[in-house]
Structures are given as C-alpha cells and as structure tokens.
Amino acid sequence: MRSQPDGTVIECQRVGYRIGGGRELVSDLSFAVGRGETLVLLGRSGSGKTTTLKRINRLLEPTAGEVRVEGRPTTEWDPIRLRRHIGYVIQEVGLLPHLTVEENVGLVPRLEGWEAGKVRDRVREMLALVGLDPEVFAKRRPRQLSGGQRQRVGVARALAADPPLLLMDEPFGALDPVTRAELQLEFRKLKERLGKTIVFVTHDVREALLLGTRIALLAAGKLAALHPPAEFLRAPHPEVAAFVSVLHELEDRSR
C-alpha cells in the first residue's frame, strides 16, 4: 500500500454527512492524520465524532467531501478490503457474543484466510500483548469477562491482522474510572511501541490530552479547533474553553 510522500495516511477534505437528505450531522470537515500519529476527535455527544469515524471506514457512505486513505479516495477502495486494512475498536458491544475470546481475536485473520495454526499463534501473541493470559481467557465468552477485559480483547482483535491504521470509538468509555485510567496508561505505552496511525474518539478531555498527539475538537458537526495538547489548552475557541474549564474545576476542587 502506497503512502503519500508527506506521510499523510488519512485525509478528510470538506467531509460532510447528511441523513436521508435531512439534518447534516457533520459538515465541511477537513483534517489530515500523519503516519504514526494519534488524532483524537473530541466533542460532546452528538457533535459528529462517531459519524466522522464511520466515514473513514465507510460504514457510512459519503454524502459530501472526500476521505483519502493512503492517498486513495475511500470510494475507490473495495469497502471490505478497506475495513480489513483498518482495525476498529468500539465500546462494549463490539465483541461477537456467540464466539469465544480466541475466535473473536482471530476473526479478521480467519476472514483473510490465514491457516489455523498461524491464527492460533497470533491470537496468543495478541492476548499476551494486551495483558490477558491466553491459558485463562482464550476459551471464555465475552459475557464471562469484566468490562476492562472485554475492552482488552477488543484492542487485541483490532490489532490481530496487523492493520497499519486503527479507529477507536470511545473504547474505554463504559469502564469504571480506575480501570479506565489503567487501560489508558497501558494503551499509551502500547501505541508508542506499535507505531500505528490512530483516530480516537472520546468526550473525555483528560483522555484526549493523555493519548492524542493532536486534538480535533468538534462542535455541532464542525471542526472548532485542531491543536497539539499543549496548545489546545490555550486555544481561544469558546468550546475549547468549555472543555478546559471542566478540567480546571476538577483540579481546583482537589486543592
């Protein structure tokens, strides 16, 4: 797969999405994600974060603008190939409830036609990578896991076929605060080691600051600000101020 010379892996150009000719969920969104970067899409519920993410792997078909993945418009990709090229992690429900942990993690490699032994080795490697003992967890079903364990499996599954890109939709959103903090820190180390290009959706400004190399703030379907974490805190946009003030209030109260 060819990448552009400047290292841009994902490029959104004036992307919009409208449901059935009605309300516009996102509009005129332009940004680029460089190789190895983690771009966080931050925003309130309904600000268009998930919609933007689904435009990238074509779970939503374009109604306006263009998304390029590795230099090629997504509309020119076979959607199946595109999605197998991009790891996808979502909140809670993402695991297939009727499959074991092993089968869930090995899903994309199996779809890609890897031989059984290779899939098994890869699954064990991935489970170990996300801190789950394969001996203990491989044969369990999703409902026999805690929320944190399920999310670890979700990450392992997204990484299994070694895609260069990851899309993550509030992967830690449904967890208790302590588990969430643990997983965030672990994931930060993991992503630095693996060097994947990641687009990460969250409404949690702390998570955005912790994981993002850049933060794109969405407000009502539009891009309000796009900065690296340090500059983001000083950005003048009122929506940024709203998010940052939440952070400061927490700090003030803990003094």
Place this chain on the structure above:
Amino acid sequence: MSRLLDFLIRNRNEVFARSLEHMGLVGLAMLFAIALGIPLGILVARQAALRRWVLGAANIIQTVPSLALFGFLIPVPLLGGIGSRTAVVALALYALLPIIRNTYAGISGVDPAVVEAARGMGMTGRQLLWQVEIPLGMGVILAGIRVATVISVGMATIAAAIGAGGLGTYIFRGLAMVNNQVILAGAIPAALLALVVDWVLGGAERRLRREQ
C-alpha cells in the same frame, strides 16, 4: 381406560405402523417447510419491499381451514391427488408462516451494534449472514420450527381424511364407528408425539441459549 389399553396392546403393531406413518408425513413436510421457509425468512429480512407480500401470502395460507386446504389440493396437478403427497404439501404450506416469521424476527432481532461491529471488521454480506446473523438468530428460528412441528403433528391427523394414513386413521374410523376407544387410540399417541417433539426441540433450544 383399561379397555383403551387393551385395544392399544392388541393392535400394537398397527398403532406402531400408523405412528411411523404419521411421523413420516410430519418429518417430510417439515423438511420442505424448512428448506423453503428459512431462505424466504432471510430474503424478507434483507428486502423490506418483499416482506409484506411474502408474510401476507403465508398468512393467507394459514387462514384457510386445514380440512379445506387438504380438499382444495386434491384436484391440483402434480402436488395434489389422493394420498400422502397431498398431505405433505398441505402440512408444509401450513408450517411456512411460523418458520418464515421467526427466521425474519431472529435475523432482524440481532443487536444492530453487533452487526455494525462485524461489518466494521470487514465481513462481507454472506459472512455476516452465516457467521453472525444466523448463529445469533438461531434460538428464535428454532422456536419457529418447534411451533410449526407441534402444530403439524396435530394437523397431520386430518390427513387421514384424504387417504394419507397416520394416526388420524383411528380418529376417523372411531368417528364412523361411534367408538371413543378407537378415537382415543389415534388421539392419545398423536398428543404424546406432539409432547415429545416439543420437549426434544425445546431441549435443543435451551442448549443453544446456554452455549451463547
């Protein structure tokens, strides 16, 4: 009661043969109904435009009184005539509605978030159907097959009216002879058969639920 038992014991060979005949009718009819009903159920889950027509047609078949349906089929070429072929066709037609409806309900009842996750993994439409929607909808599909089979066991007694044999033979013979024992000799094994079918298929359903 003891006279009924006497009758059953004395005629055990014929009762057994009629029971087998009965199960043969139901079994064959269910085979056809499943082979036709599940694909139709999948089709209407995918094609909303066809849903009203297919479910409507199956519904109409279901509203035809069963004795009349057997009668209507007799003059139909190829499918009809006197005997077990007509009975199997009629039973299969009757069994279609619960199978189509439950297949449709089972597939469209799969959590849309799970379906979207599977699509996000890069599953093709066919992989989604075989690896996600059918396995997850199987409990509901099986429930439809179970209801249809139990109904068929009861309804197959009417097949004797058009010369298809089965346990209904005793019921019609008993009616003609005004002899309750003979009626019960058909009705009780048929009821027992329905109970057994219900229990066995119910067990399969429960096991499936536990595994998931």
